[in-house]
Amino acid sequence: MDSLFxxxxxxxxxxxxxxxxxxxxxxxxxxxxxxxxxxxxxGQFLELSVFGFGxxxxxxxxxxxRPETVQxxxxxxxxxxxxLHALGVGDEVGLRGPCGNCFDLEAARGKDLLFVAGGIGxxxxxxxxxxxxxxxxxxxxxxxxxxxxxxxxLVYKDELEEWKKRSDVKFLVTVDRSEPGWExxxxxxxxxxxxxxxxxxxxxxxxxxxxxxxxxVIQDLLMRGFKEESIISTLERMMQCGVGKCNHCAIGHRxxxxxxxxxxxxxxxxxxx
Amino acid sequence: MKNGEDMVQDGAKTIAxxxxxxxxxxxxxxxxxxxxxxxxxxxVMYSRVSSPDDVMFDFANTLLPPxxxxxxQTDPLVRIRRDAGGxxxxxxxxxxxxxxxxxRSCDARSISFLTKMHTMDLVDDVFRxxxxxxxxxxxxxxIPCPLGFCTCTDSGPFLKDGYDVQLTLLPDRILVETGSExxxxxxxxxxxxxxxxxxxxxxxxxxxxxxxxxxMGKETCHFASAMRRVSTGRVEEDLWVRMSDWCxxxxxxxxxxxxxxxxxxxxxRDGDGWLRCRxxxxxxxxxxxxxxSGHNPRERRKDRMKRRFFHKVSAQYFQRDGMVGCxxxxxxxxxxxxxxxxxxxxxxxxxxxxxx
Numbered sequence: 297m298d299s300l301f302x303x304x305x306x307x308x309x310x311x312x313x314x315x316x317x318x319x320x321x322x323x324x325x326x327x328x329x330x331x332x333x334x335x336x337x338x339g340q341f342l343e344l345s346v347f348g349f350g351x352x353x354x355x356x357x358x359x360x361x362r363p364e365t366v367q368x369x370x371x372x373x374x375x376x377x378x379x380l381h382a383l384g385v386g387d388e389v390g391l392r393g394p395c396g397n398c399f400d401l402e403a404a405r406g407k408d409l410l411f412v413a414g415g416i417g418x419x420x421x422x423x424x425x426x427x428x429x430x431x432x433x434x435x436x437x438x439x440x441x442x443x444x445x446x447x448x449x450l451v452y453k454d455e456l457e458e459w460k461k462r463s464d465v466k467f468l469v470t471v472d473r474s475e476p477g478w479e480x481x482x483x484x485x486x487x488x489x490x491x492x493x494x495x496x497x498x499x500x501x502x503x504x505x506x507x508x509x510x511x512x513v514i515q516d517l518l519m520r521g522f523k524e525e526s527i528i529s530t531l532e533r534m535m536q537c538g539v540g541k542c543n544h545c546a547i548g549h550r551x552x553x554x555x556x557x558x559x560x561x562x563x564x565x566x567x568x569x
Numbered sequence: 570m571k572n573g574e575d576m577v578q579d580g581a582k583t584i585a586x587x588x589x590x591x592x593x594x595x596x597x598x599x600x601x602x603x604x605x606x607x608x609x610x611x612x613v614m615y616s617r618v619s620s621p622d623d624v625m626f627d628f629a630n631t632l633l634p635p636x637x638x639x640x641x642q643t644d645p646l647v648r649i650r651r652d653a654g655g656x657x658x659x660x661x662x663x664x665x666x667x668x669x670x671x672x673r674s675c676d677a678r679s680i681s682f683l684t685k686m687h688t689m690d691l692v693d694d695v696f697r698x699x700x701x702x703x704x705x706x707x708x709x710x711x712i713p714c715p716l717g718f719c720t721c722t723d724s725g726p727f728l729k730d731g732y733d734v735q736l737t738l739l740p741d742r743i744l745v746e747t748g749s750e751x752x753x754x755x756x757x758x759x760x761x762x763x764x765x766x767x768x769x770x771x772x773x774x775x776x777x778x779x780x781x782x783x784x785m786g787k788e789t790c791h792f793a794s795a796m797r798r799v800s801t802g803r804v805e806e807d808l809w810v811r812m813s814d815w816c817x818x819x820x821x822x823x824x825x826x827x828x829x830x831x832x833x834x835x836x837x838r839d840g841d842g843w844l845r846c847r848x849x850x851x852x853x854x855x856x857x858x859x860x861x862s863g864h865n866p867r868e869r870r871k872d873r874m875k876r877r878f879f880h881k882v883s884a885q886y887f888q889r890d891g892m893v894g895c896x897x898x899x900x901x902x903x904x905x906x907x908x909x910x911x912x913x914x915x916x917x918x919x920x921x922x923x924x925x
Contacts, residue, residue: 299660299694301646301834301845326655347649347656348843350836352861373861388656507864533866534858536834539691542847543831544857546876547866549885554690568802568879569872 300539303345303390304330308383309365314451317372318416319381320357322365323391336366337398338424339530339558343538344368345390349379353535353553356394357419359426366391369419369451395538396557399424399502399528408436408498412513414485414505415444418451420530420557421504425459432464437499439466439492443485443509447471447478466492485509486516496521503529514561524562531557531564581766582745582756589743590621592759593670597621599758600666600704603638605631615669626738629714630673630898634827638669639683639700640849646695647845649836661844662698668755670706671736674725675717675896677707679827681731682892686830704751707732711777713785716899718912721790724896726781727774739773788902788912792882792893795918800884804918809871811923812914815907816870820851822877822901822910828894831857852877878914 306323313319325331336342336356345351358367372381383389401424409428411421421440428435440459444450450469459467468488470481481487485505501522503513510529517527533545533552540554548568550556584592596602601617604624608614612632618624645661672680680700687696710717710726719725728735733752737744744766747753756763798804823829832847850857853874858867867873880886881894901910908925917923 299647300691301693301695302660303647303658305656305658345836345845347651348836348838351834351845371861377861390656390658506862532860532862532864534860536832536850537847539693541687541691541693541830542833542850543852543880544833544850546880548879549883549889569866569875 300541301392301537303343303351303392305388306391308385308387308389311384314369314453315449318369318449318451319372320367320369320419320451321380321383321389322358322367323389324365325391326388334363334366334394336360336394338401338427339398339420340394340396341538341553341557342366342368342394343390343392344380345392346376346379346383347388347390349376351390351392352376353395353538355420355530355557356423359423359430361427361430366394369416369422371416393538396553397555399558401427404428404500405434406436407500408495409438410494410499410501411438411440412485412501412503412505412517413440413442414509414513415449416451417505417509418442421502422452422455424502429462429465437466437495438464439468441468441470441485441488441492443470443472443488443505445472447475447480468492484512486512489516489520494520496523496526499526501527503527507532518561524565525560527561528558529561529564531559580747581771582759582763583739583742583766583770584745584759584762584764585742588759588762589624592762593618593621593624595758595760596668596670596755600668602668602670603635604670618670624670626671626708629712630676630717632900633825634676634679634898634900635669635672636679636683636827636830638667638703639680640687640696640830640832642849643837644695644832644847645844646834646847648839648842649845650842660695662695664698664702666702666704668704668706671708672705673714673898674707674710674728674732675719675722675898676827677705677728677732677735678722678724679896679898680705682828682890682894682896683830685890704733704755706734706736706752706755709735709737709778709781711738711781713781714899715786716788716902717786717897718788718790718899719897720782720785721792722893722895722897724892726785727778737774737777739770739777742770744770744774786899788899790895790897790912790915791919792895792915795878795915796882796884796887796893798918798921799879799882804875805921806871808917808921808923809875811925812909812917813870813874815925816853816874816909817906818853818855818870819906820853821904821906823851823853824849825900825904827896827898827900828881852880874909874914878918881911882915882918 305326310322354368536542545552687693732748735746833850836843
């Protein structure tokens with residue numbers, strides 16, 4: 297058995313600038329055989345090391361239907377993420393995991409799917425979105441609603457264009473504050489609900505974003521008739537070990553890193569802080 | 570809890586007081602022997618002994634628990650090196666054979682608790698390898714320590730399980746019970762020094778336990794009724810606010826607690842590479858749950874105190890762990906700068922009243 301805290305060495309295969317402070321890293325394990333055996337699912341997260349700076353959890357942002365690399369999108373906020381941003385193609389990082397549970401794709405088969413993302417909340421949903429789109433026939437209507445602070449803060453800009461063009465996806469985007477050249481929607485994500493046809497009885501809603509956005513979106517969805525079990529989110533907590541030992545991410549007797557990070561709203565509501 | 574009956578093993582031995590040194594000398598040939606010693610200023614601290622004469626039996630309990638010998642304050646997890654071929658990582662195991670000698674009952678119980686925490690669900694191999702090489706020789710408490718409330722946590726003054734070897738000071742000799750194969754092996758190292766215990770030895774032990782149970786200090790901690798309230802969220806928010814007003818966020822309760830095991834992970838410089846280490850952390854610190862975005866779900870002190878006691882006393886955790894997260898050692902009572910130690914807070918939760 298591998299040691300619980302032992303990272304594997306991965307190489308950075310590509311780096312893409314998303315916004316001025318956000319980059320997407322495509323990683324591949326240094327050992328090709330190990331990379332082939334690396335199985336990740338949408339919703340899971342990776343413990344990523346920049347050696348000398350430490351380790352932190354980042355969500356899997358790419359789909360397992362594209363297993364050549366595993367990708368993660370990282371906003372620069374502190375020492376470790378700054379050190380990661382300073383790395384380039386060919387540099388080595390440590391990779392532990394994938395950790396945590398995942399979105400239940402089996403339960404989503406045949407259903408209509410509504411993805412609601414705010415800001416840096418799109419990366420975990422991007423993993424399941426591409427998984428669904430790569431196996432498009434298995435699912436019903438796919439609706440993607442995305443909001444960010446400004447047009448500059450939108451991540452995956454070329455992929456957003458692609459979703460916009462697809463006839464089998466309904467994609468809407470909004471920004472909190474407009475910028476010169478922006479001709480799209482302005483306002484918080486919930487304004488997009490009125491521009492789409494929601495079918496709560498047959499839809500699973502996946503919500504990911506900052507806590508305040510999640511709160512308002514869930515309230516709105518409940519008002520529009522979504523069942524608590526049909527609203528699925530990934531929780532964010534300060535995490536250290538990622539394997540249920542360090543207690544940082546505990547909510548009640550649940551551990552976001554082991555029991556989550558994916559929970560439905562019924563489970564979230566029943567948690568005791 | 571009913572005491573005495575059937576708790577002394579058939580295979581119990583005795584050893585003469587004057588022969589203990591000879592046994593310890595034999596143990597020292599194969600392992601580091603760590604035992605409470607009197608330090609400067611009169612504090613009793615665990616230390617590796619260099620002579621069997623250092624072993625003492627006359628002490629209440631150590632200032633700090635023996636937690637550091639299974640979960641060091643700074644605990645190396647991964648060795649990180651870099652050469653022309655790139656980064657190299659390997660687990661940092663500590664497989665020193667160690668005997669913790671004369672560990673008080675509560676602390677012996679805490680080590681079996683910590684072992685359970687690190688081996689259930691995903692196995693923490695770094696912890697397990699260290700703990701597997703530690704043998705715990707516990708010492709029953711004929712005279713309970715003044716702040717202990719181990720009868721409330723079922724972890725003393727005498728143990729019925731959870732030790733490798735348990736010693737009881739009888740008037741003229743020492744009763745030696747074994748609780749594991751590691752313990753049996755350790756007693757076997759005593760060879761002829763160990764004699765089969767007589768019926769009278771066992772009777773004396775029972776009597777001593779009864780006397781000890783009857784002479785506990787004034788601290789009590791009624792977990793059951795507090796557990797009902799904590800588990801169902803039936804503790805007034807205002808009570809948490811008022812209690813947490815007395816907490817100065819020093820984290821002392823966590824650091825001296827034999828059962829607290831929260832940690833953070835850091836890379837520390839080590840020669841031309843790094844050692845990835847876990848270090849003890851405290852759930853009472855504001856930064857414990859601070860996220861990268863700046864959002865902090867337990868920004869307020871009352872929420873952190875609530876968290877601490879949910880982990881220690883809730884039925885949810887009791888069901889998972891098989892015991893409350895407390896062994897009744899009383900160290901938090903001693904170190905708390907306010908008055909928010911376990912018995913005080915559990916008492917306030919139970920009564921729904923806080924007098925500061």
